[in-house]
Amino acid sequence: xxxxTPAPLxxxxxxxxxxxxxPACRQVSxxxxxxxxxxxxxxxxxxxxxxxxxxxxRLVPDTGSIRYRMRDGVARDLARMPEAERxxxxxxxxxxxxxxxxxxxxxxxxxxxxxxxxxxxxxxxHYGDIRATAANWLTRVEIAVDRIDDKPTAYSGGMRQxxxxxxxxxxxxxxxxxxxxxxxxxxxxxxxxxDLIRGLVADLGLAVVLVTHDLxxxxxxxxxxxxxxxxxxxxxxxxxxxxxxxxxxxxxLLVSSVLAA
Amino acid sequence: xxxxxNRVALVVEDLGKSFTLHMHGGARLPVVxxxxxxxxxxxxxxxxxxxxxxxxxxxxxxxxNYLAGSGHIRVRHGADMVDIVDAEPRMVLDVRRRTLGYxxxxxRVIPRVPAIEIVAEPALAAGVAHDVAHERAAGLLAALNxxxxxxxxxxxxxxxxxxxxxxIARGFAxxxxxxxxDEPTASLDAANxxxxxxxxxxxxxxxxxxxxxxxxxxxxTRVADRIIDVSAFAVQVAA
Numbered sequence: 001x002x003x004x005t006p007a008p009l010x011x012x013x014x015x016x017x018x019x020x021x022x023p024a025c026r027q028v029s030x031x032x033x034x035x036x037x038x039x040x041x042x043x044x045x046x047x048x049x050x051x052x053x054x055x056x057x058r059l060v061p062d063t064g065s066i067r068y069r070m071r072d073g074v075a076r077d078l079a080r081m082p083e084a085e086r087x088x089x090x091x092x093x094x095x096x097x098x099x100x101x102x103x104x105x106x107x108x109x110x111x112x113x114x115x116x117x118x119x120x121x122x123x124x125x126h127y128g129d130i131r132a133t134a135a136n137w138l139t140r141v142e143i144a145v146d147r148i149d150d151k152p153t154a155y156s157g158g159m160r161q162x163x164x165x166x167x168x169x170x171x172x173x174x175x176x177x178x179x180x181x182x183x184x185x186x187x188x189x190x191x192x193x194x195d196l197i198r199g200l201v202a203d204l205g206l207a208v209v210l211v212t213h214d215l216x217x218x219x220x221x222x223x224x225x226x227x228x229x230x231x232x233x234x235x236x237x238x239x240x241x242x243x244x245x246x247x248x249x250x251x252x253l254l255v256s257s258v259l260a261a
Numbered sequence: 262x263x264x265x266x267n268r269v270a271l272v273v274e275d276l277g278k279s280f281t282l283h284m285h286g287g288a289r290l291p292v293v294x295x296x297x298x299x300x301x302x303x304x305x306x307x308x309x310x311x312x313x314x315x316x317x318x319x320x321x322x323x324x325x326n327y328l329a330g331s332g333h334i335r336v337r338h339g340a341d342m343v344d345i346v347d348a349e350p351r352m353v354l355d356v357r358r359r360t361l362g363y364x365x366x367x368x369r370v371i372p373r374v375p376a377i378e379i380v381a382e383p384a385l386a387a388g389v390a391h392d393v394a395h396e397r398a399a400g401l402l403a404a405l406n407x408x409x410x411x412x413x414x415x416x417x418x419x420x421x422x423x424x425x426x427x428x429i430a431r432g433f434a435x436x437x438x439x440x441x442x443d444e445p446t447a448s449l450d451a452a453n454x455x456x457x458x459x460x461x462x463x464x465x466x467x468x469x470x471x472x473x474x475x476x477x478x479x480x481x482t483r484v485a486d487r488i489i490d491v492s493a494f495a496v497q498v499a500a
Contacts, residue, residue: 033351191372198371220371224350238325238350245327249283256284 007069009034009175009207015054015064024050026231027064034174037201037208039222039239041215041254047231049179052211056096056177057086071174091121095168095176099183101160105152105167111138112148114167122171137166141196158189162196169200176201178210182217194220215258219243227251269337270439270470271300271323276332276346278318279496291496292318296332298489302438305461305471305484310491316474319491320441322346323472324363325353336361336439358386363441364432368424370417376427377402377412383435394434401430405456421448433460440464442473446480458483 008031017025025047032038040048053059055066057078067075071093078086098104105114115134124130135145141162152160161181168176181197182190198221201208212218218225218239225242227235235248246252276296282288293315300306308316321327323334325345334345338360343352362383371379377398384394402412405426411419416427425448432440446454461471461484475481
């Protein structure tokens with residue numbers, strides 16, 4: 001890497017995590033640049049969700065370190081960051097999109113309130129401005145503005161997921177973690193959501209760490225891919241290279257197990 | 262590295278590839294060995310040879326889509342020569358954005374995205390302004406005789422030939438300095454084959470280097486400056 005290359009946005013070194021002696025993530029290192037979409041794929045129990053939770057600070061690694069380049073350009077070690085500062089980071093410069101929108105939304109607060117809450121975390125105080133921004137974001141995620149006062153409980157699964165995305169993006173984060181964002185949705189709803197995510201990620205220049213077991217989702221959204229099995233990284237590289245010319249036996253099995261529609 | 266004249270866009274040296282099929286007892290499937298050729302700016306090199314000789318695999322290695330087993334693929338990328346074989350994924354993506362385009366045999370349809378957006382996307386990715394990219398996309402779709410009423414529709418419901426014309430327009434929209442063509446005219450009628458030949462000629466005149474596969478004899482002889490018989494790179498199997 002030459003001196004002109006900016007430092008990575010996120011850099012993880014030798015991350016390991018065990019649950020009661022059973023390793024879920026073993027010596028994983030990776031880096032992510034600004035605007036880059038990285039997919040972590042693997043089957044259930046491969047450790048991909050553990051890795052996502054480690055990277056996003058939701059879990060503390062047993063060993064290893066994670067550095068994040070702050071807006072001032074200085075890379076900071078997340079483990080050494082005061083808890084309050086880390087939480088502020090998670091509420092403003094990061095987003096986290098859960099598979100189950102109920103985990104990422106306040107189900108008893110209106111859609112407008114769900115978006116407005118994140119804005120208030122970054123100092124938004126003016127009610128009219130917050131409401132206008134919320135309305136704008138509802139439009140961007142293709143939710144009719146007249147639904148702004150409805151609670152997410154009154155929304156369909158696809159709408160909840162789009163609302164969760166709006167809530168995450170309203171603070172202009174640079175990095176968004178996504179855990180199976182299209183999982184559990186009907187196929188037609190999935191296609192619409194994928195297209196929406198693809199467009200927003202490109203327009204906003206977001207960096208994304210995306211966990212999915214769906215290789216088609218990884219192909220559509222990601223630049224690079226990491227294949228995990230039993231906590232190890234089995235293979236990594238350019239997304240289309242890994243999917244079209246997989247090298248590792250496990251990756252070949254995974255790719256050849258997908259039914260072509 | 263050896264001296265390379267300015268006009269050289271792409272140099273392939275000792276390129277080799279075999280597939281190891283782990284699902285089938287680790288069987289090794291040799292594809293090509295010792296592939297070597299160079300392509301100048303403004304030149305169109307066509308890969309020839311029988312089906313199964315490895316033509317498509319070579320194109321996919323040039324694009325970084327297949328992993329080369331050995332050798333080098335040096336691409337003039339701005340002021341640098343980048344070796345696709347050992348470049349970092351990020352560098353390969355940058356080469357694809359600014360230097361190296363690829364027209365596949367089939368359009369990979371993205372749900373809900375209109376034809377004109379699909380075509381404009383590589384130009385936008387290369388940093389071209391929105392209006393210019395859309396003008397360029399419209400010009401290409403018009404040159405390829407795609408009816409204007411289809412431009413704002415997603416191509417999922419288009420015919421095979423219409424989808425392929427969207428695909429070709431997309432490939433040309435990036436105005437890359439090197440363009441890889443994998444049988445782009447296979448599903449086109451005579452008038453549209455003619456349109457593609459015209460597009461290739463115009464880009465060659467502008468200095469684009471082409472590497473392609475064309476099964477249509479007429480198209481091949483009209484676009485090719487040189488034909489390389491890929492069967493010369495067949496893997497020698499010991500008796």
